[in-house]
Amino acid sequence: MIPFRLQVAGVVVLLALLLWVLWLVRTGRVSLRESLSWVLSTVAAIVFTIHPELLAALAHALQIEVASNALFALAILYVLWNLMTLTIATSVNARKIRRLTQECAMLRAELEEQRAARSQSQPSPTGESS
Amino acid sequence: MRVLVIVPAYNEERNLPGVLRALHEHAPFADVCVVDDGSSDATAEVAASHGATVLQAPINLGIGGAMQTGYLWAQRRGYDAAVQIDGDGQHDPRFIPAALAPLRDGVADVVIGSRFLGEDAGGFRSTAARRAGIRYLCWLLRLTNGVRVTDPTSGFRATGRAAIALYAKSYPSDYPEPEAIAVAQRSGLRVVEVPVRMAAREHGESSIGTLGALYYFVKVSLSILLLPGAP
Numbered sequence: 034m035i036p037f038r039l040q041v042a043g044v045v046v047l048l049a050l051l052l053w054v055l056w057l058v059r060t061g062r063v064s065l066r067e068s069l070s071w072v073l074s075t076v077a078a079i080v081f082t083i084h085p086e087l088l089a090a091l092a093h094a095l096q097i098e099v100a101s102n103a104l105f106a107l108a109i110l111y112v113l114w115n116l117m118t119l120t121i122a123t124s125v126n127a128r129k130i131r132r133l134t135q136e137c138a139m140l141r142a143e144l145e146e147q148r149a150a151r152s153q154s155q156p157s158p159t160g161e162s163s
Numbered sequence: 164m165r166v167l168v169i170v171p172a173y174n175e176e177r178n179l180p181g182v183l184r185a186l187h188e189h190a191p192f193a194d195v196c197v198v199d200d201g202s203s204d205a206t207a208e209v210a211a212s213h214g215a216t217v218l219q220a221p222i223n224l225g226i227g228g229a230m231q232t233g234y235l236w237a238q239r240r241g242y243d244a245a246v247q248i249d250g251d252g253q254h255d256p257r258f259i260p261a262a263l264a265p266l267r268d269g270v271a272d273v274v275i276g277s278r279f280l281g282e283d284a285g286g287f288r289s290t291a292a293r294r295a296g297i298r299y300l301c302w303l304l305r306l307t308n309g310v311r312v313t314d315p316t317s318g319f320r321a322t323g324r325a326a327i328a329l330y331a332k333s334y335p336s337d338y339p340e341p342e343a344i345a346v347a348q349r350s351g352l353r354v355v356e357v358p359v360r361m362a363a364r365e366h367g368e369s370s371i372g373t374l375g376a377l378y379y380f381v382k383v384s385l386s387i388l389l390l391p392g393a394p
Contacts, residue, residue: 130222134220134221134228134232135224135231137220138198139232141218141219142216142217145217
């Protein structure tokens with residue numbers, strides 16, 4: 034069993050993290066979509082901290098001898114899950130940026146073409162006083 | 164047949180004039196578009212002064228993203244065929260009509276210019292280590308996709324409308340040449356090869372060094388093995 038004060042400290046830290054994430058979403062610095070994995074996994078961590086017997090049951094089910102090792106395993110899973118979510122988001126972003134860059138390159142060529150066509154059909158306004 | 168020649172170029176201001184002059188001489192029927200992949204030198208200006216359309220990417224996309232820009236342009240402008248030629252002077256535009264012939268005859272969708280085909284192949288055929296890598300890629304492509312090619316890393320290619328549409332939608336990134344063959348094959352396109360001669364680079368260094376070879380090996384193998392089936 035987790036000592037009571039340690040339990041309180043754990044919940045406080047996790048709540049602070051959760052509030053921080055929610056505040057980041059509220060102020061528009063993190064999108065809800067990207068933060069969802071943090072919110073869900075942090076809520077799960079809080080549940081395990083308040084009900085450590087869940088952890089003991091899990092450790093027993095997986096035949097982990099020391100409950101704290103189950104905690105470490107969970108903590109690593111928590112980090113890996115969030116890391117993987119970030120990796121996916123990065124890949125999606127890279128694909129979108131590539132597509133946007135290609136669109137930019139093509140629009141620029143179109144624009145140059147239009148400009149060239151225009152300067153051919155109309156005499157350039159340089160030298161004329163208007 | 165309206166033909167677009169796509170020349171991907173990254174800091175190729177020295178090699179580009181020769182390539183564009185040769186294109187003008189040997190493929191005057193084709194429009195030329197240079198994809199300037201975020202160069203820091205005068206690649207774009209040099210290309211424009213030789214009358215090529217310049218697709219200037221504001222950031223470096225890598226060869227895959229740059230090639231795809233050319234295919235998107237070919238698709239948008241309704242070209243019947245696209246030819247990709249490296250901007251470093253390795254590929255001789257003399258072979259463009261030969262590469263277009265199977266497309267014109269309707270017997271292929273993707274044509275690869277191979278330096279290992281033909282009687283008097285000669286010319287530049289790379290180092291022994293690279294040829295071993297090329298043989299491995301041939302074997303891998305035949306095993307996973309049943310496609311028989313002799314020069315899977317060749318960047319000299321001609322593509323018809325179906326392949327232009329496919330590559331505009333999905334073109335592999337990083338080291339795209341072998342994977343692009345697999346992508347075409349899995350989408351039911353016909354891949355054939357024609358003999359070409361290649362030259363060593365005139366200026367500058369190849370993009371793949373010794374350490375990069377290992378990364379290339381792993382990356383290309385995985386990308387071919389993990390490729391999903393036909394869409």
